[in-house]
Amino acid sequence: xxxxxxxxxxxxxxxxxxxxxxxxxxxxxxxxxxxxxxxxxxxxxxxxxxxxxxxxxxxxxxxxxxxxxxxxxxxxxxxxxxxxxxxxxxxxxxxxxxxxxxxxxxxxxxxxxxxxxxxxxxxxxxxxxxxxxxxxxxxxxxxxxxxxxxxxxxxxxxxxxxxxxxxxxxxxxxxxxxxxxxxxxxxxxxxxxxxxxxxxxxxxxxxxxxxxxxxxxxxxxxxxxxxxxxxxxxxxxxxxxxxxxx
Amino acid sequence: xxxxxxxxxxxxxxxxxxxxxxxxxxxxxxxxxxxxxxxxxxxxxxxxxxxxxxxxxxxxxxxxxxxxxxxxxxxxxxxxxxxxxxxxxxxxxxxxxxxxxxxxxxxxxxxxxxxxxxxxxxxxxxxxxxxxxxxxxxxxxxxxxxxxxxxxxxxxxxxxxxxxxxxxxxxxxxxxxxxxxxxxxxxxxxxxxxxxxxxxxxxxxxxxxxxxxxxxxxxxxxxxxxxxxxxxxxxxxxxxxxxxxxxxxxxxxxxxxxxxxxxxxxxxxxxxxxxxxxxxxxxxxxxxxxxxxxxxxxxxxxxxxxxxxxxxxxxxxxxxxxxxxxxxxxxxxxxxxxxxxxxxxxxxxxxxxxxxxxxxxxxxxxxxxxxxxxxxxxxxxxxxxxxxxxxxxxxxxxxxxxxxxxxxxxxxxxxxxxxxxxxxxxxxxxxxxxxxxxxxxxxxxxxxxxxxxxxxxxxxxxxxxxxxxxxxxxxxxxxxxxxxxxxxxxxxxxxxxxxxxxxxxxxxxxxxxxxxxxxxxxxxxxxxxxxxxxxxxxxxxxxxxxxxxxxxxxxxxxxxxxxxxxxxxxxxxxxxxxxxxxxxxxxxxxxxxxxxxxxxxxxxxxxxxxxxxxxxxxxxxxxxxxxxxxxxxxxxxx
Numbered sequence: 001x002x003x004x005x006x007x008x009x010x011x012x013x014x015x016x017x018x019x020x021x022x023x024x025x026x027x028x029x030x031x032x033x034x035x036x037x038x039x040x041x042x043x044x045x046x047x048x049x050x051x052x053x054x055x056x057x058x059x060x061x062x063x064x065x066x067x068x069x070x071x072x073x074x075x076x077x078x079x080x081x082x083x084x085x086x087x088x089x090x091x092x093x094x095x096x097x098x099x100x101x102x103x104x105x106x107x108x109x110x111x112x113x114x115x116x117x118x119x120x121x122x123x124x125x126x127x128x129x130x131x132x133x134x135x136x137x138x139x140x141x142x143x144x145x146x147x148x149x150x151x152x153x154x155x156x157x158x159x160x161x162x163x164x165x166x167x168x169x170x171x172x173x174x175x176x177x178x179x180x181x182x183x184x185x186x187x188x189x190x191x192x193x194x195x196x197x198x199x200x201x202x203x204x205x206x207x208x209x210x211x212x213x214x215x216x217x218x219x220x221x222x223x224x225x226x227x228x229x230x231x232x233x234x235x236x237x238x239x240x241x242x243x244x245x246x
Numbered sequence: 247x248x249x250x251x252x253x254x255x256x257x258x259x260x261x262x263x264x265x266x267x268x269x270x271x272x273x274x275x276x277x278x279x280x281x282x283x284x285x286x287x288x289x290x291x292x293x294x295x296x297x298x299x300x301x302x303x304x305x306x307x308x309x310x311x312x313x314x315x316x317x318x319x320x321x322x323x324x325x326x327x328x329x330x331x332x333x334x335x336x337x338x339x340x341x342x343x344x345x346x347x348x349x350x351x352x353x354x355x356x357x358x359x360x361x362x363x364x365x366x367x368x369x370x371x372x373x374x375x376x377x378x379x380x381x382x383x384x385x386x387x388x389x390x391x392x393x394x395x396x397x398x399x400x401x402x403x404x405x406x407x408x409x410x411x412x413x414x415x416x417x418x419x420x421x422x423x424x425x426x427x428x429x430x431x432x433x434x435x436x437x438x439x440x441x442x443x444x445x446x447x448x449x450x451x452x453x454x455x456x457x458x459x460x461x462x463x464x465x466x467x468x469x470x471x472x473x474x475x476x477x478x479x480x481x482x483x484x485x486x487x488x489x490x491x492x493x494x495x496x497x498x499x500x501x502x503x504x505x506x507x508x509x510x511x512x513x514x515x516x517x518x519x520x521x522x523x524x525x526x527x528x529x530x531x532x533x534x535x536x537x538x539x540x541x542x543x544x545x546x547x548x549x550x551x552x553x554x555x556x557x558x559x560x561x562x563x564x565x566x567x568x569x570x571x572x573x574x575x576x577x578x579x580x581x582x583x584x585x586x587x588x589x590x591x592x593x594x595x596x597x598x599x600x601x602x603x604x605x606x607x608x609x610x611x612x613x614x615x616x617x618x619x620x621x622x623x624x625x626x627x628x629x630x631x632x633x634x635x636x637x638x639x640x641x642x643x644x645x646x647x648x649x650x651x652x653x654x655x656x657x658x659x660x661x662x663x664x665x666x667x668x669x670x671x672x673x674x675x676x677x678x679x680x681x682x683x684x685x686x687x688x689x690x691x692x693x694x695x696x697x698x699x700x701x702x703x704x705x706x707x708x709x710x711x712x713x714x715x716x717x718x719x720x721x722x723x724x725x726x727x728x729x730x731x732x733x734x735x736x737x738x739x740x741x742x743x744x745x746x747x748x749x750x751x752x753x754x755x756x757x758x759x760x761x762x763x764x765x766x767x768x769x770x771x772x773x774x775x776x777x778x779x780x781x782x783x784x785x786x787x788x789x790x791x792x793x794x795x796x797x798x799x800x801x802x803x804x805x806x807x808x809x810x811x812x813x814x815x816x817x818x819x820x821x822x823x824x825x826x827x828x829x830x831x832x833x834x835x836x837x838x839x840x841x842x843x844x845x846x847x848x849x850x851x852x853x854x855x856x857x858x859x860x861x862x863x864x865x866x867x868x869x870x871x872x873x874x875x876x877x878x879x880x881x882x883x884x
Contacts, residue, residue: 012795031522032631038524038746045744045799050791053798055312057485059525061627062410063316078630085630110456111796118433121313125425129418130377134297134696137375141332144386153379154404157411161315190377 001027001093005040007052008100010109017109019098022052029089033076034059034066036088052099053112061085061225064160067167068113069100074164074223082162082225102163104172106210117163119209120177126205127198128181130191143189156184158226165220165228171212176220178202179236180228186239196243203240249502249854249869252657253357258875259339262361265658269701270708277302279712282703283450283465284308285437285492288317289409289688290671291471292416293695299423301700306463307420307429308452310436310487310801315417318473318485319691322409323530323624324393325401326688328366333390337398339363346686347876349395349576350651350679351828351844353505353852356875357658358676365697366689370402372696376415380404391620393684394531395576395883401685406530406623412688416695436801437492438729440468440499440667441721447499447667448715451725453733455801458793460729462722466710467666467703470496471695474650474672476509478809478816479761480753482647483515483528489805490812493654493673497812501662502854502867504655504675506812507820510682510829511762512648513539513580516631516641517600526646527631529603529624531684534573536608536617537641539564539584541592541601548594552602552640563587563601571883578681578829578842579883581645585762586840588644595642604640645762649687651678651829652819655854655869659702660694663854666710668703670694675852680828733793736803741786745803748783752809755779760817765833769821776817777861780810815855815864822866825849846878 003024010017024040031039034056041051056066061082068083070076076086091097099113107115145153157180165176182199185191191198207213214233221230254261254268272280280303284295287309295307311317331337342363347354370388374380380402381389390399404411423429432452439451441462449464475490476482497503514529540560542548547555563583568575575583584601587593594600609617614637618625625636632642653675660668660676671691678686759772783806791797826835826842827849835843852869 028520028522030519030633032524035522035524039522042744042746045788045790048790051799053796057311057316057487058318058321059486060321060527061630062407063311063318063320063485064313065311065316080626081630085627087630087633089633114796117312121315121421121431121433124315124418125421129422130375131422132372132375132419133300134293134372134419134700137371140330140370140374141387143374145382146386147382147384150379150382153377154381154411157379157404157414158407160410161313184379185377188377188379190375 001029001088001091003027003091004096006096006098007112009052009112012111013108027088029087031088032059032084033086033088034084053114055114056084059084062160064162067102067162067164069102069167071098074102074167075225080225080227102167104166106166106172106174107163119211120161120163120174122209123174123178123202123205124181127201128185130185131194132190145188149187153184153187156180156228156232159228160226162225164223164225166211168219168223169212170217170219171215173214174206174211175214175233175236176224176228176230178206179232182239183232183235186235195239199236199239199243247867249655249852249867251355251869252659253355254658258356258360261357262364266701269705272704272708274302278304280304280707281306281465281713283463283468284471285450285469286317286471286473286673287314287420288319288471288473288671289413289416289691290695292317292413292420293692294469294471294670294699295429296416296419296423297696297700298703299426299428302428305423305429306432306465308432308435308437310434310455312434314420314431314433315414317413318488319688320410320413321485322688323406323528324532325391325403325408325685326369326412327393327400327685328370328402328689329363329400330367330370332388333399335398337400341398342366342400344876345396346677346683347679348881349681349683351681351842351881352679352846352850352873352878353827353871354677354679355871356873361698362677362690362693365693368697369689369692373412373415376419378404378411378415391532392535392574394534394574394580395683403532406621409688412692416692438495438804439725440496441725442499442664443715443719443721446665448719449717449722451722451729453729456796458795458797460726460733462717462726464715464717464722466707466712467668469668469670469699470654470673471670472673474653475812476647476650478752478813479647479756480749481518481523481526483512483526486525489808491805491808494808494812496654496662496664496667497857499664501664501667502655502856503652503815504852504854505652505819506816506855507823507830508651508680508828509647510577510649510651511581511645513577513584513645514603514643515646516628517595517644519596527627528646528648529628529641529643531577533603533621533624536620537603537605538562538573538607539580539601539603541587541594545591548592548598552604561587561592568883575883576681576683581762582831584645600642600644602640603643605636606640609637649682651675651680651682655852659705660698661702661706666706668699670699680830732804733800736787736789736800736807737792739784739787739789741788743786744788745799745806748779748787749802749806749809751779752776752806752813756813760820763831763833764820766821769817772817773814773821776810776813783807783810811860815857818864819853819855822853823849850878
């Protein structure tokens, strides 16, 4: 199949950036979206044009490195699918595809489709953990955890930290990302003890790092490649209220 | 030279405890005076950096990814082993030790493996305390499943994302230390050189992948946890950024590369679909708990849909050849068996390079919902890639390069032969011998990071004056100059072939000649092809852009250049090892029924190679292996 691409090119954070048109020819429907970009890049290299920079690593949909906005949708049109797992059979011959980086004030552009997501790390650093020192901790089976609770925590823990939820949100909010970690840890006995401090620190870090607030658009859930549910945002709000001074 | 791994002696079950007691300590107030560099933030590096930070050391952690949460440990699917014996099925530390030694085809050190088995239980405790949401029974107890090469259920898991959950646990522990100020994180950086001063590792030179700047950093000790090298095959299950670069740079500065020919070809990967392919995707070994491998008995049935081949015309070759382990035969054996069927012309799918992994019987036995609960994400991933529904028709799978058992040589303390340079996880050679068993990589990464390096590094640092050598030393400037010169050289060639075309060609040479079946002839021909390709690379590679900012072509070029050197030493090792063991299969050395034939008399040693410069033969150093607790025996899974 043959496709027309409009790709955001921006040479560094200071550059203004613009969309450039490229042709993708003889694309195999079995190739992944990023493999299609590889092929386009090979063509650009041959003509002496600098290839399109895009972040990617595992190409298995788990590391959370890749991601760009494809025709207005973070990670593209397929539900619960990262850009690297999106395959070209989802498109048709002659399609036009527009590619842009994650757009959020907390994510400065590094180059082309690559953005700086370190603000998400800073949210985790503010409290997204249990304070368990390496070494003498209790025997694993001493604390029983009901299966439904473990499954609930795992549903939240599925988050791959790609930032699609933030890119999808009209407010550039990191609420889904933050709530997934808050909910995972607050629901488990190991994380309960620090739950109040954690939710306060993490929500504060969210605001400090330039993320917007949540106004219940639910675009985040729709864009999430792992299907992390907005029910965790409700959980975060409950945890937040519980943590308020009595 | 005969190498000494400095393993403790005496009764094996006391070795680690006694050694831990014998190691020198550093008092808490002095720890903050020492600076440690950790390169890599996967399971080993993340866990190690976090634990060293907790102890009070000044740690600098480097990773090439944009965040320390993304290392390729994250892609491990199936699980992590521990000798908890929760199922009362006969497991013990000794059995895990025994299975790992046997699984590694008697080419690993006993003491290292014992320690791994011993601390395996602590790892599970630690991860649970971090809030890792392992799978549980309705009773609230932790759940287990089985993996290849073991007859007990000792594998802990978190759906099909165990690596992700364990890595996030380590990442969160690391984040806590970043907040506490003990760890400084340098994401989007790539190590380009090890700085060695008077024979001792004292720092690294690295490139900032956003700005292109080449900088150095000094430390009292350098720890590499930089993963494996199977991207030398181009197509592998590794992430795109995985490379041998850090380890190879250390090797060129004097660190020995041990057993580089031991590479693991994983039996259950999605077969290649075309020339456009950039990587191969693993389907977890845990699938073999419920999936049955088969090919048609007759060649003429290969083109038919699986559903039209009746039961009696199917060859469940693993169950036939290895009745006691069946579909849970270890990886090297299952991979070779799959290749054998395909070589026999009975493969399925494009190019007939594939075998079926069939869930029909399990779905009939436990129901589709149970299978979905166990492996749902893997079936989804399979469908996204192949457009086939594995609940309705069997998966097609084929072996693919997955893991490297070989790596930098280390002693029992995880220190290389270069004092001050420590190596953890997949980057070292220590515990998996010639074949790694499933669910053991996560175990080793976390064992090295949480429970080995925090003890052993202190013993080394106790003899070092903190901050004695800093980046003022002329070796640092020299190292930076060399790194910059190499970057300039790569950019100045302006040839005709892209970086990835060289990588693909190297991968093909390696897969065809140094892959699942190796012979004197194939290895000799690879040893001619590799230097020729390397020469062409340095004459004709085309690297676009410049070094003023992010340039992924330049990053790749550096990595491929290192693979082009490393490939030669890997092939040399494979040629020298005139036996078959684990993942190293020499066609000249096999039994009548095609099983690997070891030569214990001549090859019960670790082969550690010293780099002697380009065009010069590397020098072989041997570390003899002793088996005092597990009897050397023919490894049988029949």
